[in-house]
Amino acid sequence: MAIGIKELAQHLGLSIGTVSRALNDRPDVSPDSRKRVREAAEALGYVPNQSGRSLRSGATGVIAFMMQTGHETTGQGDSFFMSVFDGVQSVLARHQLDLVALLCPSDENADDYLKRMVSRRIADAFILSSTQTVDPRITFLAKQGMPFVTLGRSQTDGGQPWVDLDFAAMAQQAVDRLVAAGHRRIAMTVPQDGANLGRVFADAAQAALTAHGLPFDPDLMIAALPSERGGYEAAQRLATLPDRPTAVVLIDPSHTTGLYRGLTESGLAPGHDIAVVGRWGPQAAYLSPSLTHFREDLFACGVTLCEALLASMPTYAEKYPGGLVRALCPTVLVPGDSA
Amino acid sequence: MAIGIKELAQHLGLSIGTVSRALNDRPDVSPDSRKRVREAAEALGYVPNQSGRSLRSGATGVIAFMMQTGHETTGQGDSFFMSVFDGVQSVLARHQLDLVALLCPSDENADDYLKRMVSRRIADAFILSSTQTVDPRITFLAKQGMPFVTLGRSQTDGGQPWVDLDFAAMAQQAVDRLVAAGHRRIAMTVPQDGANLGRVFADAAQAALTAHGLPFDPDLMIAALPSERGGYEAAQRLATLPDRPTAVVLIDPSHTTGLYRGLTESGLAPGHDIAVVGRWGPQAAYLSPSLTHFREDLFACGVTLCEALLASMPTYAEKYPGGLVRALCPTVLVPGDSA
DNA sequence: CCGCAAACCGTAAACGTTTACGGCACTATG
DNA sequence: CATAGTGCCGTAAACGTTTACGGTTTGCGG
Numbered sequence: 001m002a003i004g005i006k007e008l009a010q011h012l013g014l015s016i017g018t019v020s021r022a023l024n025d026r027p028d029v030s031p032d033s034r035k036r037v038r039e040a041a042e043a044l045g046y047v048p049n050q051s052g053r054s055l056r057s058g059a060t061g062v063i064a065f066m067m068q069t070g071h072e073t074t075g076q077g078d079s080f081f082m083s084v085f086d087g088v089q090s091v092l093a094r095h096q097l098d099l100v101a102l103l104c105p106s107d108e109n110a111d112d113y114l115k116r117m118v119s120r121r122i123a124d125a126f127i128l129s130s131t132q133t134v135d136p137r138i139t140f141l142a143k144q145g146m147p148f149v150t151l152g153r154s155q156t157d158g159g160q161p162w163v164d165l166d167f168a169a170m171a172q173q174a175v176d177r178l179v180a181a182g183h184r185r186i187a188m189t190v191p192q193d194g195a196n197l198g199r200v201f202a203d204a205a206q207a208a209l210t211a212h213g214l215p216f217d218p219d220l221m222i223a224a225l226p227s228e229r230g231g232y233e234a235a236q237r238l239a240t241l242p243d244r245p246t247a248v249v250l251i252d253p254s255h256t257t258g259l260y261r262g263l264t265e266s267g268l269a270p271g272h273d274i275a276v277v278g279r280w281g282p283q284a285a286y287l288s289p290s291l292t293h294f295r296e297d298l299f300a301c302g303v304t305l306c307e308a309l310l311a312s313m314p315t316y317a318e319k320y321p322g323g324l325v326r327a328l329c330p331t332v333l334v335p336g337d338s339a
Numbered sequence: 340m341a342i343g344i345k346e347l348a349q350h351l352g353l354s355i356g357t358v359s360r361a362l363n364d365r366p367d368v369s370p371d372s373r374k375r376v377r378e379a380a381e382a383l384g385y386v387p388n389q390s391g392r393s394l395r396s397g398a399t400g401v402i403a404f405m406m407q408t409g410h411e412t413t414g415q416g417d418s419f420f421m422s423v424f425d426g427v428q429s430v431l432a433r434h435q436l437d438l439v440a441l442l443c444p445s446d447e448n449a450d451d452y453l454k455r456m457v458s459r460r461i462a463d464a465f466i467l468s469s470t471q472t473v474d475p476r477i478t479f480l481a482k483q484g485m486p487f488v489t490l491g492r493s494q495t496d497g498g499q500p501w502v503d504l505d506f507a508a509m510a511q512q513a514v515d516r517l518v519a520a521g522h523r524r525i526a527m528t529v530p531q532d533g534a535n536l537g538r539v540f541a542d543a544a545q546a547a548l549t550a551h552g553l554p555f556d557p558d559l560m561i562a563a564l565p566s567e568r569g570g571y572e573a574a575q576r577l578a579t580l581p582d583r584p585t586a587v588v589l590i591d592p593s594h595t596t597g598l599y600r601g602l603t604e605s606g607l608a609p610g611h612d613i614a615v616v617g618r619w620g621p622q623a624a625y626l627s628p629s630l631t632h633f634r635e636d637l638f639a640c641g642v643t644l645c646e647a648l649l650a651s652m653p654t655y656a657e658k659y660p661g662g663l664v665r666a667l668c669p670t671v672l673v674p675g676d677s678a
Numbered sequence: 679c680c681g682c683a684a685a686c687c688g689t690a691a692a693c694g695t696t697t698a699c700g701g702c703a704c705t706a707t708g
Numbered sequence: 709c710a711t712a713g714t715g716c717c718g719t720a721a722a723c724g725t726t727t728a729c730g731g732t733t734t735g736c737g738g
Binding site: 050062082093099100102119120122228231232257288 | 386388389390391393394399400401403421424425428429432437438439440441442444445446455456458459460461567568570571596597599600601603604625626627
């Protein structure tokens with residue numbers, strides 16, 4: 001069924017060398033031949049064999065986006081990643097590159113999984129998400145010399161570019177707003193596992209509180225799964241806390257629904273008995289009271305992410321000057337009725 | 340950095356042929372050599388180059404799962420796909436196969452995208468999701484002779500195996516339950532685009548209604564986007580419908596939150612003024628009143644899906660006898676307070 | 679001691695590309 | 709006219725692997 005470059009060349013009465021050059025837009029090919037080859041390839045439905053091509057050239061033309069997907073760690077909801085993907089792909093399309101998503105099975109170690117994928121040489125570069133505060137994947141890829149970028153920072157530094165949401169700014173803005181509204185005891189949800197964003201967020205919150213001359217109470221940092229359930233359990237914790245806080249800031253978009261439900265069940269009205277500041281998620285728009293939240297431009301974030309990656313790849317670096325990219329994506333606070 | 344089979348053979352004082360045979364568990368290799376090769380490969384960190392391997396053997400060892408991701412079509416939420424993925428991967432792991440997800444950019448035609456991916460020969464087989472009632476991807480893959488399976492049925496038949504949720508049973512059970520509770524005018528949400536499940540669902544609902552001697556009113560089939568917003572807009576439609584229905588069945592898990600909100604805003608209490616039967620989604624657990632819904636074993640669904648695919652691939656068929664698999668995954672109705 | 683089979687191993691061809699190199703025809707220049 | 713240069717093209721090697729084939733050793737029965 002599928003024809004090779006040999007057949008195509010034969011059909012044209014040319015050598016495979018010339019055909020290859022014509023298709024790859026190299027010099028040393030007459031405009032006439034180039035056109036003939038183009039048309040014949042189209043007509044015969046020729047597409048180059050990727051295995052042969054990448055065996056020879058050492059590149060696959062594929063970028064891999066690795067995500068971890070535990071049972072409970074569904075995280076931000078898929079619209080989060082999908083928006084980022086769209087941004088990434090819009091950049092990749094300029095270079096005939098394609099994106100694949102690597103889904104680490106929930107029962108496999110993320111580090112092992114990544115190693116397997118790297119050794120498969122399925123992709124020319126990697127994008128890591130859900131970075132942990134200490135993340136062995138980073139050192140591994142750095143040691144391998146494999147180009148990569150992380151969506152999220154980490155204490156482990158592989159010299160790679162990264163792009164992250166500005167959690168510090170979020171924490172500060174949230175605290176500022178709540179304090180201005182008279183709140184003195186402010187709780188927050190933080191990730192249960194080693195996700196780095198929890199650390200960044202908590203540190204910034206502490207700084208913001210002390211800046212206002214308020215004490216920082218570690219008991220008000222409520223560890224929660226990144227899911228509706230996490231929000232629900234956080235609400236239960238909140239309700240039973242001694243000297244109950246009057247406000248809560250949510251680190252994860254999926255916390256919102258669960259928290260609202262949990263608070264209501266405990267007889268606390270969100271936005272009335274307890275002020276809530278959250279992050280944007282598709283479901284947040286349909287809550288009452290409407291959520292005071294942070295909105296992020298995930299598409300733009302994906303674009304930056306991808307450009308940062310390409311800038312770190314020898315092949316594409318010239319098109320993306322400026323060296324190592326380490327960028328924070330801005331977020332804007334959208335006031336609602338909840339805080 | 341990465342060493343090849345040649346270096347490995349040289350280091351062992353063996354020929355590359357023997358090394359290859361040893362690593363691939365072929366006969367004609369002494370147990371002693373096999374062991375030495377194994378250990379040396381481990382020690383030197385040798386991993387076979389996938390390009391070379393698949394160039395020679397014509398297989399990549401990768402299965403691709405294609406999903407479409409429009410802005411508004413975030414669909415079932417990611418926990419849906421993640422659960423299916425886990426099921427699929429659990430089977431693939433038995434054969435040293437790996438899964439990648441292909442995310443069709445929202446601004447690209449799905450058919451073109453698939454063609455590109457197929458021609459890249461990035462995978463040995465494909466899994467298609469979000470099947471449309473008439474789906475050109477199916478005929479394309481069938482014509483290409485590329486093994487594939489669809490998650491969801493279609494009127495387009497490529498002779499391929501498929502696995503689908505039992506939407507007909509859901510429709511019938513929902514109608515039965517609602518009619519038994521005294522409801523006579525029952526609305527449903529159906530997908531706006533050409534998704535095949537809408538057709539199946541609507542047909543079964545109609546049959547169930549007529550079986551109960553009730554009329555089928557097409558105006559009660561409310562087209563809705565597969566998102567919270569879709570549910571919200573459906574609620575608005577519902578509230579303004581002449582001779583307002585007393586019950587609604589939701590085809591998409593993400594409809595629930597939006598619908599609850601929409602109804603509430605219109606002064607209608609879910610479960611009281613209007614009975615609601617929905618599908619399971621992560622957020623559904625945190626709603627009040629609790630949702631009467633269908634629960635699906637998505638992991639098992641993924642397992643069946645993958646086995647169906649492997650059974651249709653020449654290389655693996657012998658391990659999965661039984662011919663063409665076309666299966667419906669069962670769902671169970673979980674009663675709640677909403678209907 | 680010979681022959682034969684079995685067990686093991688090396689050789690080399692193939693998979694489909696890309697690309698360095700050399701060759702040919704032609705033109706421009708001295 | 710000789711020479712150098714240019715534009716175009718074919719040849720062949722290389723990428724890293726798998727595998728058919730043939731060769732060498734070994735053990736064993738006659």
